[in-house]
Amino acid sequence: MTTDETQRRPALSDLSAALLVFGSSAAVLVVELVALRLLAPYLGLTLETSTTVIGIALAAIALGSWAGGQAADRVDPRRTIGPLLAVSGVAAAATPFVVRGAAELDRENGLVLVVAAVMILVPGALLSAVTPMVTKLMLTDLGQTGTIVGRLSGIGTVGAIVGTVVTGFVLISVVRVSTILVGLGLALVIAAVVVEVRVRGWRFGVLPAVLVLGGGLTAAVAPGGCDVETTYHCVSVVPDPQHEGGRTLVLDGLRHSYVDLTDASNLEFEYIRAMAAAIDSRHRDGTALQAYHLGGGGLTLPQYLREQRPGTRSLVSEIDGGVLRVDTDLLGARTGDDLEVRVEDGRLGLGRLPDGERDLVVGDAFGGVSVPWHLTTREALVQVHRVLRPGGTYAVNLIDYGDLGFARSAVRTLQTVFENVVVLSAAATFDDDGHGGGNLVAVASDGPVDADALRSRLEDREVPWVVEDGGPLQRWIGDARVLVDDFAPVDQLLTPSPPRYG
Incomplete structure (x- = not known):
């Protein structure tokens, strides 16, 4: 060569x-x-x-x-x-x-x-x-x-x-x-x-x-x-030092759900108790419900409904199969005919449901540092409205801080689909100083939503929250934009801050 x-x-x-x-x-x-x-x-x-x-x-x-x-x-x-x-x-x-x-x-x-x-x-x-x-x-x-x-x-x-x-x-x-x-x-x-x-x-x-x-x-x-790394989350299960049966599900560093292994009626987080109060104020105590849950987390509310309302059938859409495995392996969740969990995106799962089948839809898929925006839009809420029976209830957990731009838009969007909407949260959330925030629970229905009954139920459950409706709610919402699939800048509207739970 x-x-x-x-x-x-x-x-x-x-x-x-x-x-x-x-x-x-x-x-x-x-x-x-x-x-x-x-x-x-x-x-x-x-x-x-x-x-x-x-x-x-x-x-x-x-x-x-x-x-x-x-x-x-x-x-x-x-x-x-x-x-x-x-x-x-x-x-x-x-x-x-x-x-x-x-x-x-x-x-x-x-x-x-x-x-x-x-x-x-x-x-x-x-x-x-x-x-x-x-x-x-x-x-x-x-x-x-x-x-x-x-x-x-x-x-x-x-x-x-x-x-x-x-x-x-x-x-x-x-x-x-x-x-x-x-x-x-x-x-x-x-x-x-x-x-x-x-x-x-x-x-x-x-x-x-x-x-x-x-x-x-x-x-x-x-x-x-993490105890478990799933497709979407870093998951830890933390025992409650003050209660032997208590477990806290931590997703991505945030306290997401509290589960009492010995008593499903023990609702630790305020927003969960607020949701339970909203459900009780809208549906007669003990009545069995057909419920659908957008987001599973620790399955706290589905298991509560199972215990407090015998005969209730809950269907849950949870996108993360790893979280479901944690629920069953570490948090004692029992799935079955009365509690079915489908590993799927909530928007897709919602679209597969028949019309007018559910008494209750619960939205609890939002975390303190991330929001599935496609569940907040008018088009998604039209699907929620479609699957509810006449007078059915949609109760959704929202998290926002600062000027609450995301929360205001989410509630404004709810008003374009449902005839009646009220919002539950701590009194400081509705102040004008821009320093409120945290968890808010919006309750929406085409049937009447009795704000006084809600306040009474919150008091019974020792939740020091207020209920905003009517004129005060409209002033709080202000000129917030309606979220639609074509334009939903949720991440820009959201003001994240590390909450105590998600």
């Missing part, structure tokens, strides 16, 4: 180049999607959180591609690909420890966003630099430039697609977040070891292996872990 032929020979085989570009591109998307899951307990699964993470990931890809191309023209790419993979692997493996540690240090969560941005940016940029490095190594003939660049670009795109699909549909649903990131870190460092051994000898593969071991160990002991 002549010297010219040697110089024209690619430094990497086609297979090696394809694997490096495919794997590094896939890894960037794995980090991005898992970062969303990792941040959910602290920032929520909101549009702003998703937009921020996607923006940081795209910035990392742009920075890495630009800087990697510049570096490839100045240094031998064969000496840089291994270190890029190794450092990326260490960063990925250490991410759970670093992000959760930041959250423990700063309860206001400002620090966690900055730290998360760094932990996304570093591996994303380094991994994105791999493609221009590999491209440089494969460009041995100017006549093949378009073919090589196009082929590697396509391979990188396919890798990103595979990383997205596998992570979103498989990994997050069956593997803990920490395990995904440590596993990714290990895979990247193994790839770095292989590259270093082949290019520079076995001695250069020792350091990456030591680094990933350290990163993996720190991630394994990361604080802020």
